[in-house]
Structure formats: C-alpha cells, structure tokens
Amino acid sequence: MSKKKGTELAVNFNQELARKFEEASKRKIDISDFMTDFIGQFISAQTQKAYLNDLKSFFNFMKSGNVFITHPNQIQGHHFQFYRDQLIAQEYSSATINRKLVAIRSFIKWAMASKLIDYNPLDVVKLPKVQTETPTVAFDDEEVVRMINSTDLSTKKGNMNRVAMILLFALGLRRSELVNIRVKDIYKERGHNVLKIKGKGDKERHLPLSESIIDEIHNYISALRKFNIELELEDFLLQSTKKGKNTKPMDGSTVYRIIEKYAKINGITKKVSPHSCRATAISHLLDTQKTPIRDVAIFAGHSKITTTERYDKRRENLDNSAAYAVNYEDKKKA
Numbered sequence: 001m002s003k004k005k006g007t008e009l010a011v012n013f014n015q016e017l018a019r020k021f022e023e024a025s026k027r028k029i030d031i032s033d034f035m036t037d038f039i040g041q042f043i044s045a046q047t048q049k050a051y052l053n054d055l056k057s058f059f060n061f062m063k064s065g066n067v068f069i070t071h072p073n074q075i076q077g078h079h080f081q082f083y084r085d086q087l088i089a090q091e092y093s094s095a096t097i098n099r100k101l102v103a104i105r106s107f108i109k110w111a112m113a114s115k116l117i118d119y120n121p122l123d124v125v126k127l128p129k130v131q132t133e134t135p136t137v138a139f140d141d142e143e144v145v146r147m148i149n150s151t152d153l154s155t156k157k158g159n160m161n162r163v164a165m166i167l168l169f170a171l172g173l174r175r176s177e178l179v180n181i182r183v184k185d186i187y188k189e190r191g192h193n194v195l196k197i198k199g200k201g202d203k204e205r206h207l208p209l210s211e212s213i214i215d216e217i218h219n220y221i222s223a224l225r226k227f228n229i230e231l232e233l234e235d236f237l238l239q240s241t242k243k244g245k246n247t248k249p250m251d252g253s254t255v256y257r258i259i260e261k262y263a264k265i266n267g268i269t270k271k272v273s274p275h276s277c278r279a280t281a282i283s284h285l286l287d288t289q290k291t292p293i294r295d296v297a298i299f300a301g302h303s304k305i306t307t308t309e310r311y312d313k314r315r316e317n318l319d320n321s322a323a324y325a326v327n328y329e330d331k332k333k334a
Helices: 015-025 031-039 045-064 077-089 094-113 141-149 156-171 175-179 211-225 252-265 274-288 293-300 305-309
Strands: 186-189 192-198 204-209
Touching (some): 031 094, 045 094, 141 252, 141 274, 156 211, 156 252, 156 274, 175 252, 204 211, 274 293
Antiparallel strands (some): 186 192, 192 204
C-alpha cells in the first residue's frame, strides 16, 4: 500500500512577524512592558495616550515614595488608596480623580484576565463620589460676534484665529476635532458642502456647512496665498503658528490661547475655554433655535442624550414646566 501524502499548509516565512512573536513571548522585566501590552488592546490612539498618561502618573507617584513596581502583582490596595488620597489633597475635581483611578483599575482587571495576578487588590478601595461639575460658561450672541470680528486679517495668525473661532462657534467642535481637520475633509455630497469630523473613539460624523462658513474658509485659504502658503488636500486646515507652510496641525494649547486672547480683548472677564464655544453652540440651538434635542445630540457627536441635556437651560424654566399640565379632573371627552 502506498502511503498517503500528508496535507501540509504552504506558508511564506514572515521574519518580521516571527520577531514580534518572539518579543511577545519574552519574560517581562519592567512595568512599561506590561503597560505597552495593556494599551495595545485599545484601537483609538487618543484612548491609548490617555490611559498611558494616567498609568505613568500612578507609577511616578510610587517612585516618589521609593517603591518601584516591575510587575502588576506588586501593586497593593494601600498603594491605590494613598494615590487616591493625594489626588484629593491636590484638589483635583472628583471627575478627574475617578478618571485617573479607573485607568489603574482597568490595568489591574486586564492583569487578572491575563493570569498575571490571582485577585484584584483594589476592590476594597472606594473611589470618591463624582460631584456635579460646574457647567461650562458659554458666551452670549453679542460676545461671539465681537470676538470673531476683532481678529486682525492683515496677518496670517489673525486669519487663522478667525476661521478657528468660526468653526468652534458654528459647529460646536471639540478642540481635538478642530485641530485635526484636513483640507480633504471638506467635500461636496448631494449638493451640500460637508465637513467630515473624527470625534471621540474615532467615531465619524458629517456636518453640512452653510454658504457663509464656506465663504469664510475660502477667504482664509485665499488669504494664506498672500503669505505664500498654498494648502493642498492632505494639509491640516489649521497649521502650527510657525513661519511658512508646515505639516503640523495647530497645537491644542494654541486654541486655548486664542479664546482667552479675544475674550480679554473684548472685555469678557468670565472664565472661558474652547469648550465654552462648544457649549455656546449647543445651548444656542437648544435655547434660542428650539432645535429638537436628538438633532442637537447628533450635531454635537454625543452618544447619549443625557450629555446634551446638561446644556439645556430650558430644564430650569418654571414657566413652561409640565407640572402645570397635570390635571386629573379636567378630562377630555373622547
């Protein structure tokens, strides 16, 4: 009898993949190795960066007390408790404290799932109760107009500041969404000018642009040509403030400075930030334009309507309270 040939899979050897497998199987010798594996499970680069920063803060705190963690099984409940207490003493907001602590808890839960530890030492430590945060201060309509019109259009920076504020106020963008807009993200679809936005968790939304906004963008791009800057499709719409054309987007801290600068110029003394522009756009739609809250939630990129409700001042309007409509004796005839 002849032997049957064994079935073998024909594969091409991938040296780079083999190297990755070999490195992954090596014994971890530093906590940073475990951190790298942990954040690798997240797809969003923003999420990875946020978790990494919060974990680094915790391990730097440990080092300041002469405790050097090299493996997740060395983390103890009292380490977590002392860190929590220090954050409270430093007067961080309860929401910020919880965010920082949740990052560490997530890391420990991952370590348990990966069989690196046998139990969760942090279960016995309570997180502080999240207090209701002070609502973001918004601008009124007159302040918005004054700020936008106070930019110096004879300079590159002035033109850039104007279009940045217009997009923040008109579209309610987050700071990160604004600075990551590329020229190619503005396009035509079914007769509409549209802006593609990549929001939290890399979720995309597409916002139609009014003719006035398109005109402002065209005027801005034309103004840049006077400074020998020709924007192409792959370029960031708002570039860093360095001289000439460059490939880096405007820094997030620059957006803060723009809002603070023009608020100060116009005598606005209340504490404001780029998020104030977002709050202004959302509350304007809810309170002035009476736009349905579900439509506003889609516009703002909120995954939950409860988030949008925080901006709805009408909730506190006693004149229109539903309580006045409760009348069990006044029955309508069928």
